[in-house]
Amino acid sequence: MNSFDESSIDHCLLIDLPKLSTLASNITIVNNGKEIPFAVHRVYYLYDVPGGESRGGHAHKELNQVLVAVCGSFDVILDDGTRKKTITLNKPSSGLLITPGIWRNLINFSSGSVCLVLVSHHYDPDDYIRDYMDFVYKKKP
Ligand code: T46
Numbered sequence: 001m002n003s004f005d006e007s008s009i010d011h012c013l014l015i016d017l018p019k020l021s022t023l024a025s026n027i028t029i030v031n032n033g034k035e036i037p038f039a040v041h042r043v044y045y046l047y048d049v050p051g052g053e054s055r056g057g058h059a060h061k062e063l064n065q066v067l068v069a070v071c072g073s074f075d076v077i078l079d080d081g082t083r084k085k086t087i088t089l090n091k092p093s094s095g096l097l098i099t100p101g102i103w104r105n106l107i108n109f110s111s112g113s114v115c116l117v118l119v120s121h122h123y124d125p126d127d128y129i130r131d132y133m134d135f136v137y138k139k140k141p
Contacts, residue, residue, distance in 0.1 A: 001038060004061050004101035004138070008080045011099045012087075015066060019093035028093050030118065037097065038064045042119040045070070049109040056104040059129045064120040066095040067106075072113025079103040081139035089115075103135055 002011045017035050020027045032040050046055055056076075067076060073090035080102055087096055095118070098104055106115065121127065129135045 001064055002099045002101070004059075005141075007099040007101040009078045009083055009085050009102065011097075012078050012085075012102060013097050014087070015095040015097055017068070017093045017095055026092070030095075035095070036066055036118055038120040040118045040120070041122055044117050044119070046106070046115040046117070047071075047113070049074075049113065051109070051111065053109065055106040055109075055115075057130070059103045059135045060100050061127050061129065062100050062121060063127050064100065065098045066118045067098065068092060068095045068116040068118075070114045070116045072110035074109040074113055074115060075107050077105040077107065079105075081136045101139060103132065 002008075015035060017028045017030055020029070030036060049055060067089060069089035070092045073088060076087045076089060076096055076098075078085050078087065078098065089096055109115075129138065
């Protein structure tokens with residue numbers, strides 16, 4: 001996996017998660033080490049995000065994450081200190097890998113949307129960079 005220094009937005013990829021269709025519904029299965037390129041140590045989900053609100057606004061030093069819009073949709077703005085790109089997540093069978101060293105903002109949450117996050121590490125407030133200028137400074141070669 002890419003480190004804080006070397007990671008760029010090009011390393012943040014959409015992962016196709018297997019979708020099995022039955023007569024009545026769909027089911028998506030996620031396996032450690034198969035669809036997800038790291039061992040998952042934590043899972044959390046964001047929901048009830050009020051209209052117009054954003055989440056994120058930080059980067060991680062070591063954390064890898066995969067975000068899935070298991071319900072509804074939202075946009076993820078990725079920023080590696082040099083370039084930015086926006087990815088729309090709107091399918092429960094599509095996950096967005098975000099590597100360390102990427103500033104992320106989550107915006108445009110649709111009503112009732114749920115963002116499931118699969119994470120490589122347990123929660124550690126010291127892994128966060130919450131000051132954008134500090135982030136850009138640390139990304140400089
Ligand atoms: C990310 C985006 C997509 C915990 O106590 N444990 C946890 O595992 C998490 C994720 C959060 N918290 C506490 C810390 C704060 O008091 O929950 C509160 C809200 O956390 P935060 O402001 O970091 O929430 P978001 O939605 O801005 O960011 C979260 C993740 O923290 C972050 O890693 O990439 O979702």
